[in-house]
């Protein structure tokens with residue numbers, strides 16, 4: 001049974017206006033046009049995580065995803081044991097995506113980018129790699145779960161062609177009477193939201 005601990009998000013994002021790190025709860029949405037100039041950054045190599053990468057990957061998930069254990073699609077998963085691809089930016093691990101196969105689909109279990117590297121293409125490269133792995137395994141779909149408060153990830157995935165396919169109300173709240181954890185922008189974390197992309 002999920003507990004509020006699994007839904008808690010002590011993670012950080014980075015302010016796209018001033019560049020400072022911001023606690024999840026203090027982050028705000030901002031409407032902008034496409035005026036942001038393209039940044040030319042060092043190349044990012046996306047590759048499978050090795051055993052040597054594991055400590056850095058777990059630190060990144062702990063800090064930037066908010067946890068290394070989670071309950072998703074009704075199952076408790078430990079990121080220590082889940083296959084992971086990493087974004088390697090000149091020897092530094094700047095993002096990670098954990099995945100597994102689930103019911104003829106590739107399930108993105110966790111995805112996080114180091115706040116210093118957010119909005120520079122790292123998350124997009126990792127998701128593209130997950131889609132490539134799914135194609136190589138003849139898996140026709142990619143699945144991902146997020147929560148109702150996580151507007152940045154709902155935006156991010158829908159921009160990449162993922163569609164909301166299921167909403168599980170109150171899954172994140174736990175036992176009756178438990179107050180929900182507070183998520184992005186101070187929004188209570190209540191519902192698990194599933195998104196799916198059917199691969200062409």
Ligand SMILES: CC(C)(COP(=O)(O)OP(=O)(O)OC[C@H]1O[C@@H](n2cnc3c(N)ncnc32)[C@H](O)[C@@H]1OP(=O)(O)O)[C@@H](O)C(=O)NCCC(=O)NCCS
Nearest residue numbers: 037038039065111112113118119120121122123124153156
């Ligand atoms: C969701 C998350 C993984 C996105 O990762 P990211 O690395 O910031 O994603 P990207 O950089 O690929 O793309 C985000 C934006 O950056 C822009 N961008 C990418 N490369 C760029 C570049 N070189 N110059 C300027 N902008 C760029 C993209 O266009 C996109 O913006 P847009 O959709 O408004 O056009 C990240 O916000 C995160 O780690 N969140 C916390 C954990 C979390 O919620 N995980 C998801 C739950 S499953």
